[in-house]
Every structure is written in C-alpha cells, then in structure tokens.
Amino acid sequence: MSDSYASTPNGEYPDTPNGHANGNGSPLASQNSGSTVVRKKLMGYVGFANLPNQVHRKSVRKGFHFTTMVVGESGLGKSTLINTLFNTQLYPAKEPLPPSAERPKTVSIESISADIEENGVRLRLTVVDTPGFGDFVNNDESWKPIVDNIESRFDAYLEQENRVNRQKIVDNRVHACLYFIQPTGHSLKPIDIEFMRRLHAKVNLIPIIAKADTLTDDEVFNFKQRVLADIAFHNIHIFQAPIYENEDEETVAENEEIASKIPFAVVGSNQEVQTADGRTVRGRSYPWGVIEVDNEDHCDFVKLRQMLIRTYMEELREHTNNVLYENWRSEKLLGMGVVQDISVFKEINPAAKTAEERALHETKLAKMEAEMKMVFQQKVQEKEAKLKQSEEELYSRHRDMKDSLERQRLELEDKKRRLESGRPLTPERTNPTKKKGFLRT
Ligand SMILES: Nc1nc2c(ncn2[C@@H]2O[C@H](COP(=O)(O)OP(=O)(O)OP(=O)(O)O)[C@@H](O)[C@H]2O)c(=O)[nH]1
Ligand SMILES: [Mg+2]
The missing domain is CATH 3.40.50.300 (P-loop containing nucleotide triphosphate hydrolases)
Structure with a gap:
C-alpha cells in the first residue's frame, strides 16, 4: 500500500475529485478492495513527528x-x-603479591x-x-x-x-x-x-x-x-x-x-x-x-x-x-x-456473535409470549366458568319465580272459579263448632 501514499512534488497527497487523497489515480482503491481506509489530508502540523523525542526524554529520565x-x-x-x-x-590488590603466591x-x-x-x-x-x-x-x-x-x-x-x-x-x-x-x-x-x-x-x-x-x-x-x-x-x-x-x-x-x-x-x-x-x-x-x-x-x-x-x-x-x-x-x-x-484467544466474528445473540433473544421472547398466552387463556377460562355459573343461577332463579307466579295464578283462578260458583271462599269458616257458637251469641 505504501506506493499509494506517493506524494506530489509539493509534499501533499494527490487529491481525487471527491476530496480523498488517493495516490494511485483509480477512484478509491481501498473501497474496491473492501477495506475502509479513510485517507485524510493533513491541514497543518499535528506533531506526531515529535513522538521519538517523547520516548527519548522518558528513557533518559528513567x-x-x-x-x-x-x-x-x-x-x-x-x-x-x-x-x-x-x-x-x-x-x-591488597599488597603486591610475591611471585610465588x-x-x-x-x-x-x-x-x-x-x-x-x-x-x-x-x-x-x-x-x-x-x-x-x-x-x-x-x-x-x-x-x-x-x-x-x-x-x-x-x-x-x-x-x-x-x-x-x-x-x-x-x-x-x-x-x-x-x-x-x-x-x-x-x-x-x-x-x-x-x-x-x-x-x-x-x-x-x-x-x-x-x-x-x-x-x-x-x-x-x-x-x-x-x-x-x-x-x-x-x-x-x-x-x-x-x-x-x-x-x-x-x-x-x-x-x-x-x-x-x-x-x-x-x-x-x-x-x-x-x-x-x-x-x-x-x-x-x-x-x-x-x-x-x-x-x-x-x-x-x-x-x-x-x-x-x-x-x-x-x-x-x-x-x-x-x-x-x-x-x-x-x-x-x-x-x-x-x-x-x-x-x-478464539477469534470472534462480530456478525456471527450478533446473530447468535439475536437468536438467543428471540427464543427468550417466544418463550415469554407463550407463557403470557397461557396465563391469558387460563384467566379467560376462569371467567367463562364464573359467567356460566352465574347464568345458571339466574336461570334457576328465573325458573323458581316463574313457578311461584304460575302457582299464584292457579290459586287465583281457583278462587275466581269458586267465587263465581257461589261457594264460600274460605272453607275453614264453615267449621260447625264455630258457627254454633256464633249463632248462640
Ligand atoms: N596474557 C594475558 N593475560 C591476562 C589477560 N587477562 C588477564 N590476564 C592474566 O590472567 C590471570 C588471571 O586473571 P583473572 O582475571 O583473575 O582470571 P579469572 O578468569 O577471573 O579467574 P578466576 O577468577 O579464577 O575464574 C591474571 O594473572 C591476569 O593478569 C590477557 O588478556 N592476556
Ligand atoms: Mg575471577
């Protein structure tokens, strides 16, 4: 890649029409090759040429x-x-040694x-x-x-x-x-x-x-x-x-x-x-x-x-x-x-990792949804059962009331018939002992 950084005689990287420096003349070779190297033209002195001096000063101090x-x-x-x-x-040497020493x-x-x-x-x-x-x-x-x-x-x-x-x-x-x-x-x-x-x-x-x-x-x-x-x-x-x-x-x-x-x-x-x-x-x-x-x-x-x-x-x-x-x-x-x-030290592919995480997340969501559905159904069933029960109660009350009304109607009809036929309304009053006593007084 170093040849693509070839500088122009004035020391700057040659520019492509879209403003990126691109020395090899073809429109952004880096894009063609799939990598995304963004080449910038320096607008002024940044100072990284001073890095060796930093290392130098630090080493000398240490x-x-x-x-x-x-x-x-x-x-x-x-x-x-x-x-x-x-x-x-x-x-x-402590003292000069004799040659034999x-x-x-x-x-x-x-x-x-x-x-x-x-x-x-x-x-x-x-x-x-x-x-x-x-x-x-x-x-x-x-x-x-x-x-x-x-x-x-x-x-x-x-x-x-x-x-x-x-x-x-x-x-x-x-x-x-x-x-x-x-x-x-x-x-x-x-x-x-x-x-x-x-x-x-x-x-x-x-x-x-x-x-x-x-x-x-x-x-x-x-x-x-x-x-x-x-x-x-x-x-x-x-x-x-x-x-x-x-x-x-x-x-x-x-x-x-x-x-x-x-x-x-x-x-x-x-x-x-x-x-x-x-x-x-x-x-x-x-x-x-x-x-x-x-x-x-x-x-x-x-x-x-x-x-x-x-x-x-x-x-x-x-x-x-x-x-x-x-x-x-x-x-x-x-x-x-x-x-x-x-x-x-296993190499991790970010895309594969994301997909793996997404799959995990999705199964978790599905599980939660199923659980919620189950709880909902259970509640509905309970409510339905309750409603059915109260409906039955209503029906039986209705039946009871209808029966009692029917009974009352029959009684009344019976009374009506008796009145019309001239029979006494209350057979009890025809009790002979009571009548006797009433007549006596
Ligand atoms: N000719 C010659 N003699 C040497 C040289 N260097 C050392 N000597 C002599 O060799 C002898 C041994 O020197 P040392 O420096 O004590 O040797 P060393 O290797 O430290 O010995 P150890 O401590 O016993 O392991 C001394 O008499 C030195 O003067 C050399 O380059 N040439
Ligand atoms: Mg020695």
Missing part, C-alpha cells in the same frame, strides 16, 4: 539498566576484563555495579563475575551454579510481575553472557560445548576468545573460524547481531563490522604502560612490544564494548525479555500446572 555476566574456565581473565571495562580496580581467584558469584553518565544519560551497568570452572577432577556439573543464578534472577522478576503493585520492577536479569574461550588455537573443548548448550536458551551468549595476545593474528583468524564452525555444528545459539537494511550506510557498515568480529578476541589489562613512541596506554607490555587494549588493530575489546553498550544494548535487553524470559516463564507456569484457556 535511565538504563544493563546486566552482563562473565563465564569461563578459571584464569582466563574474566575479572581482569571487568576491571578493563569499568576502567577501575574493582578488586583492589597464588593468583587471587574469584570464589563466588559476585555482582559489581556502576552508575555511568554520559551527556546526561544515566546507565547502571552491572557485571556478574563468576568463579572459573575446570579446576576439579570432576567438572560435570560446574555449569549448575551459573544456570541456577540466571534462573533465580528470572524467578525474582516473575515474582515482581505477579505482585499487585508492579510500579517498581527491578530488572536484574542477565542481558548478555560473555563466554570466555581458552586461546588454544584448536577448537572448542567438550566442557565449553556443554556449558554453552546449558546456557544458550537462557541468556544471550556472546563468545569471547580470551587472552588474544597469546595468539598471532593468523592464529586468531583461524581459531575464530573453527570456533564458529563448532558452534554451528553443535547447534548452539549465540547472539546474532541483527543488521537492518533501512539504516543509513554508516550504521550498516558499523554493524556488519561488529558481526564479523564475533567471537571477539580480547585482551584485558588495567595497567598503564608506555609504548615505544612514548604514549601511555592501557595494555600489556612484552619484551617485543606493547599490546594496547583500546587499539582496534590489536584486539576486539573496543568492538565488544561497542556492541554491548553502544549498538546492541536495547536489542540484548529486548531479546532477553521477549524471547528468553518469555520461554522460561511459560515453561515454568506450564510446569506448575497453569494451563492456558485457549477459548480466550
């Missing part, structure tokens, strides 16, 4: 929070790289956070340092404490999400995991494969070749190829730096360069050393010269930092939330017996 974890065999320079990243001595090892999982500010943008960067593994005779389950730590962070987040008040969710999930690979120059070790397979579904895995200063440039190049081949062979998912086509050329080139450097070959050092040309740099000094940490020709440290913070931080955070955490969460809830009610 600040950013990013957590990285370092994992790898003991002594590969994990703690040193963290110090290099923060440019501080996070683990201050054992190197200080990381013994427990520790987090180091720092609030960094650049041009008014605040970033809380947390790095989780883990003790190196591989020191034991049996390293079978050395991945477990690390996986447990990642999962407990997911757990903490899920618990916060399930709270009634979700205003202040603290996101301590691991957004990126730097996996340190020993610079053997050969290929991945079985323990590396085991570790990465345990981790890749739970974190954004970023492989790193440690102590790259111990390999020559050619060795680094070949080793990278071998590591990538191994990773592909074992179906390990590492974080793929996405490259978006619609970016400007410079950004695409930068992103491609970052992607080409994976696995990053890094050198860590917090020491400042003097180069042959008199510069003071962070690096490692060797009898044959100086390896500079911040020099892109010497190692990939700068590219790694760029990827983590400058280019893909949001991508890493998003992938952690939308894919890794989401998968873990649904698996966990399913495991707890929470089943999704699929009917909730």
